[in-house]
Amino acid sequence: MMGTDPTPSGLLDFREMTGEGKVVCVTGASGFIASWLVKLLLQRRYTVHATVRSLDDPKKTQHLLALDGAKERLSLFEANLTEEGSFESAVNGCECVFHMASPVIPSVSVSDPKAQFLDPAVKGTLNVLKSAAKVSSLKRVVLTSSMTAVMFRVEPREFGAVVDETWFSDPKTCEQKKLWYPLSKTLGEDAGVTFCKEKGLDLVVINPGFVIGPLLQPTLNTTSEWVMGLIVTGKEIFPDGIYRLVDVRDVANAHILAFENPQANGRYCVVGVVTRSYEIMKILNKHYPVLGHSERYKDGYCGEPVPYTVSRAKAESLGVDFTPLEVLCALTP
Numbered sequence: 001m002m003g004t005d006p007t008p009s010g011l012l013d014f015r016e017m018t019g020e021g022k023v024v025c026v027t028g029a030s031g032f033i034a035s036w037l038v039k040l041l042l043q044r045r046y047t048v049h050a051t052v053r054s055l056d057d058p059k060k061t062q063h064l065l066a067l068d069g070a071k072e073r074l075s076l077f078e079a080n081l082t083e084e085g086s087f088e089s090a091v092n093g094c095e096c097v098f099h100m101a102s103p104v105i106p107s108v109s110v111s112d113p114k115a116q117f118l119d120p121a122v123k124g125t126l127n128v129l130k131s132a133a134k135v136s137s138l139k140r141v142v143l144t145s146s147m148t149a150v151m152f153r154v155e156p157r158e159f160g161a162v163v164d165e166t167w168f169s170d171p172k173t174c175e176q177k178k179l180w181y182p183l184s185k186t187l188g189e190d191a192g193v194t195f196c197k198e199k200g201l202d203l204v205v206i207n208p209g210f211v212i213g214p215l216l217q218p219t220l221n222t223t224s225e226w227v228m229g230l231i232v233t234g235k236e237i238f239p240d241g242i243y244r245l246v247d248v249r250d251v252a253n254a255h256i257l258a259f260e261n262p263q264a265n266g267r268y269c270v271v272g273v274v275t276r277s278y279e280i281m282k283i284l285n286k287h288y289p290v291l292g293h294s295e296r297y298k299d300g301y302c303g304e305p306v307p308y309t310v311s312r313a314k315a316e317s318l319g320v321d322f323t324p325l326e327v328l329c330a331l332t333p
Helices: 032-043 058-065 113-132 171-176 180-199 222-233 248-260 277-287 313-318 325-331
Strands: 023-026 047-052 074-078 096-099 140-144 161-163 203-208 210-212 242-247 266-270 273-276 308-310
Touching: 023 032, 032 047, 032 058, 032 248, 047 058, 058 074, 096 113, 096 248, 113 140, 113 180, 140 180, 140 248, 171 180, 180 203, 203 248, 210 222, 210 248, 222 277, 242 248, 242 277, 242 325, 248 266, 248 313, 266 313, 273 277, 273 308, 277 325
Parallel strands: 023 047, 023 096, 047 074, 096 140, 140 203, 161 308, 203 266, 210 242
Antiparallel strands: 242 273
16 A cells, blocks of 8 residues: 555656646545645646645645646646536646545444535535536546446346446445445436436446555545554454555546547446455565465465456456456555
């Protein structure tokens, strides 16, 4: 999760490519995935308009301003998801808007799901898109959704099922189970798709799994904090011990490819591998034996196969070359 910044085998060398002369916007730019997107866009020589909640918060801005190329081609804008019109300056003159700003996965109990998750996800998406729709230079919107907007259907998942882009989470099921983050991502994606169809905007949706990898921002985001807990204490993030993992750089790469590929369309499930926690720990034991994980994670431990997989076919057709699990986990600490 933390450490050096090696380029994994599956990641393209962006410095060999160019976005020279192109202006794009990244909302929620201080976040885990968004920070990497800004970094890779700058490496490709794009000019980036990046929005943050507060220009006065160095934890949201300093790591972005320190990126290579930031001095020449990065502009920061203050914007609030729930404030209509606050994104207009940031999207002005852009060819693409990468809408990544969203409420984060809850680490504590949710007291007001509408205010904490649903309104920022839905109204925030519409606020950004309303501003984007006014921009004559706009060619495409790339919306960051989530695999949680894919997985929670009404019907039970059969053992051995292959999850793909045709799967959609059911809002009523999410609400009944109080799955507020999946509900917010589901409703936010639905609102974005509906608005773009009505306004004739070209929209591509990225649905990442559980994103891990090295940090650029100075603070632990929620998913990284959970991974640290798994590594240090063995505490499961998910009760079933099943993880839909993907490298943060692969996700950022997928966003750029979704803009640059004229044939990109619809939604893309971006999951490198579905695995169990003991497979993750076995790799960590191999590379970091000093961590001293319990006996049940050693090579002799025999676990059940994962009950489903996520199709990589459409993402790979876009050009995403996923980082292997062994490489991803070896780089995580």
